[in-house]
Amino acid sequence: MTLDELIQKVEKARLEVNEHLIVKIVAVSKYSNSDAVKKLYNEGQRAFGENRVQVLEEKINDLNDLPIEWHFIGNLQKNKINKLLKLDPFMIQSINSLELAKEINKRATKPIRCLLEINSAKEESKEGLQPELAIDTYNEILETCPNINLQGVMTIGAHSDDEKEIIKSFELTHSIFEKLQNRGAKVCSMGMSSDFELAIKCGSNMIRVGNALFK
Numbered sequence: 478m479t480l481d482e483l484i485q486k487v488e489k490a491r492l493e494v495n496e497h498l499i500v501k502i503v504a505v506s507k508y509s510n511s512d513a514v515k516k517l518y519n520e521g522q523r524a525f526g527e528n529r530v531q532v533l534e535e536k537i538n539d540l541n542d543l544p545i546e547w548h549f550i551g552n553l554q555k556n557k558i559n560k561l562l563k564l565d566p567f568m569i570q571s572i573n574s575l576e577l578a579k580e581i582n583k584r585a586t587k588p589i590r591c592l593l594e595i596n597s598a599k600e601e602s603k604e605g606l607q608p609e610l611a612i613d614t615y616n617e618i619l620e621t622c623p624n625i626n627l628q629g630v631m632t633i634g635a636h637s638d639d640e641k642e643i644i645k646s647f648e649l650t651h652s653i654f655e656k657l658q659n660r661g662a663k664v665c666s667m668g669m670s671s672d673f674e675l676a677i678k679c680g681s682n683m684i685r686v687g688n689a690l691f692k
C-alpha cells in the first residue's frame with residue numbers, strides 16, 4: 478500500500494480508540510534499498526527502522542544529506558554496539574536484557590533513547606524479556622544506566638493466525654507500558670504490517686511497518 482493509504486488506515490484505527498491517541502509510523506526499510514527510502518522520504522515519511530547494524534550503516538551513508546530519524550529494531554550483538562553507537566541512531570528499540578543495557582550504557586558517551594523489548598507471546602524463537610521481569614528490569618536500568626534514556630516498551634505480536642492470541646500479547650505489553658508511565662514511559666511500540674490495526678486498538682502509539690509499505 479502507499480504511505481497515504483497506510484496513514485488513512487492508522488487514522489481510522491486511532492480514532493476508534495481515542496482522538497487524542499497519536500500514532501507514529503516507523504517505516505521498516507530492511508527489505509528495501511536506499512532509493513526506496515528516499516522515495517518515501519520525499520512523500521513525507523521521516524522515521525525509518527533497520528534491524529542490522531551493517532545495513533543501517535550503508536543506508537545512513539547513502540542518505541546522509543537527509544535528516545532521517547533512524548530506529549534500530551533488531552537483535553543487537555555485543556560486538557556491534559560500538560559501531561551502532563557511532564551511527565548515532567535516534568532510538569534503539571530492542572534492549573532485551575539488563576546485560577545489554579549495561580553494555581550500551583558503558584560504551585555510550587551520551588544518553589541514547591531506548592525501548593525495552595518484551596517477549597509478550599513468550600515465544601522461544603523470539604528475543605525480548607519475559608513479561609514478568611519487565612517492570613523490575615526497566616526500573617533497574619533506570620537506576621543503574623544513566624546513558625540509557627528509557628522511553629518505553631516494544632514488542633512483536635504473537636505469531637499466530639488466532640487474533641485472540643495476538644491481542645493477548647498486545648494487551649499484556651500495553652498493561653506493562655501503563656504501569657511504567659509513572660517512571661516516564663511514553664512509547665508503546667507494537668504492530669507491524671499484518672497487525673498494526675489490532676495493535677493500535679490495544680493502545681500502541683508507534684507502529685513498525687515494513688512489507689506493507691515496501692513491497
Ligand SMILES: *Cc1c(COP(=O)(O)O)cnc(C)c1O
Nearest residue numbers: 505528550669670685686687688
Ligand atoms: C521486520 C520487522 C518489522 C516490520 O515487519 P513487517 O511485517 O514487514 O511490517 C517490525 N518490527 C521488527 C522488530 C522487525 O524486525
